Amino acid sequence: MKLVRYATVSTMLLLVALGTALAQHVQTDFDHKANFIQYKTYSWREIKPADSLWDARIKDAVDAQLAAKGWTQVESGGDVAIVAIKTTQTQRTLQTFYDGFGGGWRWRGFGGMGESTTTEQDYKEGTLVVDLYDAKTKQLVWRGSAEDTVSDKAEKNEKNLDKGVAKMFKDFPPGSAKH
Numbered sequence: 001m002k003l004v005r006y007a008t009v010s011t012m013l014l015l016v017a018l019g020t021a022l023a024q025h026v027q028t029d030f031d032h033k034a035n036f037i038q039y040k041t042y043s044w045r046e047i048k049p050a051d052s053l054w055d056a057r058i059k060d061a062v063d064a065q066l067a068a069k070g071w072t073q074v075e076s077g078g079d080v081a082i083v084a085i086k087t088t089q090t091q092r093t094l095q096t097f098y099d100g101f102g103g104g105w106r107w108r109g110f111g112g113m114g115e116s117t118t119t120e121q122d123y124k125e126g127t128l129v130v131d132l133y134d135a136k137t138k139q140l141v142w143r144g145s146a147e148d149t150v151s152d153k154a155e156k157n158e159k160n161l162d163k164g165v166a167k168m169f170k171d172f173p174p175g176s177a178k179h
Contacts, residue, residue: 024146024164025148026144026146026147028142028144030142030143031141034142036142036176039134040070040072041073041077041078041080042066042071042072042073042082043077044081044082045081045082045083045133046084047083047086048083048086049086058084058128058161061161061162061165061166062165066169069169069176079134080132080135081135082130082131082132082133084129084130086126088126088150089125089127125147125149125150126147126148127145128145129145130165131143142172144168145168146165146168148160148164
């Protein structure tokens with residue numbers, strides 16, 4: 001019975017660790033001296049590297065969030081200039097599984113009798129960085145970034161993009177969050 005409980009707890013911890021490792025990670029930072037009340041319009045500068053399908057998806061996701069905050073997109077000459085940078089990298093993870101009869105933990109005197117198996121798994125991790133620059137001073141005033149595992153399914157990646165951008169702009173503009 002104890003062995004079953006041990007195996008169940010080990011499996012639960014592994015699932016929590018995997019869920020945390022694969023969860024979307026979003027960060028934001030901003031210039032604390034910038035007066036975000038003065039900004040009402042924005043213009044897109046560029047998305048790097050260019051990819052026509054994802055350019056439109058990124059612009060749509062950011063445009064929706066800024067429109068919800070009362071900002072207006074203008075073709076050129078906006079109060080803020082936006083640059084988005086997207087990257088994809090292949091990451092490798094090692095996963096070790098123990099058979100429950102010892103392995104690396106020397107559990108209750110059964111240590112050394114079990115076996116472990118380690119496997120390598122490659123996955124793609126995508127990062128999107130959205131920078132907002134004051135158009136007059138050319139200074140960076142806000143940065144948001146989102147990292148997530150890239151799926152083989154385009155519609156899942158689109159949902160993750162929308163979710164990540166929404167998280168980025170949740171408390172935007174800085175100081176607007178209700179405490």
